[in-house]
Amino acid sequence: MTEASDRFGTGSPTWRVLRKRRFGLFFSGNFVSATGTWLQNIAQAVLIFRLTGSTFFVALVNAAQFLGPVLLAPWAGPAADRYDRRRILFVAQGSSAMFAAILAVLSLLGQVTVPILVGCALGIGFGHALSVPATQALLPSLVDEEDIAVGIALNASTFNLARAVGPIAGAFVVAGLGFTWAFTLNSISFLAVLVALVAVKPRPQHFVRSRRAPLMDSLRLVRSNSTLLLMLVVVAVVSIAADPVTTLTPVFSTDVFARPDSFTGILVSGFGLGAVIGVSFIAHRVTASIRIVALALGLLGAGIACFGLSSTAEVGLVGLVVAGVGYLTAVTLATTVIHASIVEEHRGRVMAIWSMSFFGIRPLASLVDGSIESLTGPRVAALCMAVPALLLAGWLLRRAAVLKL
Numbered sequence: 001m002t003e004a005s006d007r008f009g010t011g012s013p014t015w016r017v018l019r020k021r022r023f024g025l026f027f028s029g030n031f032v033s034a035t036g037t038w039l040q041n042i043a044q045a046v047l048i049f050r051l052t053g054s055t056f057f058v059a060l061v062n063a064a065q066f067l068g069p070v071l072l073a074p075w076a077g078p079a080a081d082r083y084d085r086r087r088i089l090f091v092a093q094g095s096s097a098m099f100a101a102i103l104a105v106l107s108l109l110g111q112v113t114v115p116i117l118v119g120c121a122l123g124i125g126f127g128h129a130l131s132v133p134a135t136q137a138l139l140p141s142l143v144d145e146e147d148i149a150v151g152i153a154l155n156a157s158t159f160n161l162a163r164a165v166g167p168i169a170g171a172f173v174v175a176g177l178g179f180t181w182a183f184t185l186n187s188i189s190f191l192a193v194l195v196a197l198v199a200v201k202p203r204p205q206h207f208v209r210s211r212r213a214p215l216m217d218s219l220r221l222v223r224s225n226s227t228l229l230l231m232l233v234v235v236a237v238v239s240i241a242a243d244p245v246t247t248l249t250p251v252f253s254t255d256v257f258a259r260p261d262s263f264t265g266i267l268v269s270g271f272g273l274g275a276v277i278g279v280s281f282i283a284h285r286v287t288a289s290i291r292i293v294a295l296a297l298g299l300l301g302a303g304i305a306c307f308g309l310s311s312t313a314e315v316g317l318v319g320l321v322v323a324g325v326g327y328l329t330a331v332t333l334a335t336t337v338i339h340a341s342i343v344e345e346h347r348g349r350v351m352a353i354w355s356m357s358f359f360g361i362r363p364l365a366s367l368v369d370g371s372i373e374s375l376t377g378p379r380v381a382a383l384c385m386a387v388p389a390l391l392l393a394g395w396l397l398r399r400a401a402v403l404k405l
Helices: 003-008 013-018 021-052 055-082 085-108 114-141 145-176 179-199 214-223 226-242 249-256 263-283 290-309 313-340 344-358 362-376 378-398
Strands: none
Touching: 013 021, 013 145, 021 055, 021 085, 021 114, 021 145, 021 179, 021 249, 021 263, 055 114, 055 249, 055 362, 085 114, 085 179, 114 145, 114 344, 145 179, 145 263, 145 313, 226 290, 226 313, 226 344, 226 362, 226 378, 249 263, 249 313, 249 378, 263 313, 290 313, 290 378, 313 344, 362 378
16 A cells, blocks of 8 residues: 555545444434524524515624623633533533424424524523534544544535535525425434434543633633734624625625625525635645635635625625635634644533634624624625735735744
């Protein structure tokens, strides 16, 4: 066997990692669950827009769903270092399934209102806040050390493969079966990840006991590492730039592109397709560097700007595909660098700060995005959200000779 064939298995590191039972089961369960989540996200956005005709209320529910990481992440991260990560995930995924089921029952009874949607989004968001640091901390124990970057990319790809499939499925389910079925299918989808958690046997976890306050302990780790801090800023900017994909696509579908509201699913799937394309760059062992991170941020910002300026649905869809490539590449490379910058015992608490950077910024971004759209229109809102990514990309390129990863 040659060195190349030994390194790449059946042809690529991606397939080698997926064929490992521990990671393959976890990947499959997460993909099914994430597909259900995106199916519900699209149904939820379309339902709110039908009920209110307002992008601001779409943004409000998005903000509620992302509020959990802001409130729970400082404690969820240290919990992932102190307690069994699989048990944390079991509780988090089970609670999210419960809130999706509640929404399905209320939809069946015709009792869904904006406050109920906000409340259920909050509940699912709290479950997500517990899941993210536990999942990110668990990943390195499911793959070999040399495959951590590929494992992170594949884990990100589950959400983005689901983003490519789930929104289209959501559009068809809403059009053909109604909102109740969309919420029901999401609730059922959580069973896949629960089964995977029972079957997966990760390497033994090193538990940590710290007397420091969880938030201060996490911030101390970040302050002591400039590379870690820079990558967290990158993650936050990526999250801001990606907000129009969920907040503005309903109004672009109907008011700008003159398509039915279910076309929202097609637009979001285009972004997911771009993210899947981005996985191929990571899977081929792209080495993290300031220039590549800057290029990825530039693609994200340019794609969102193209979407905002587009006069046809086809051009807007291409813009979102380009944005998806930059999105996945930037966030995966930044996350890989973060993992390389910390020891295993601190993964949970540092990934909690990652969760706050990526998800915690979204409530504010969504509300700002929705407010700008209400005042000036969707095009200006999309352009405003693209600006931070373009500015940071330019700054990183200018500083590339000085900054090192």
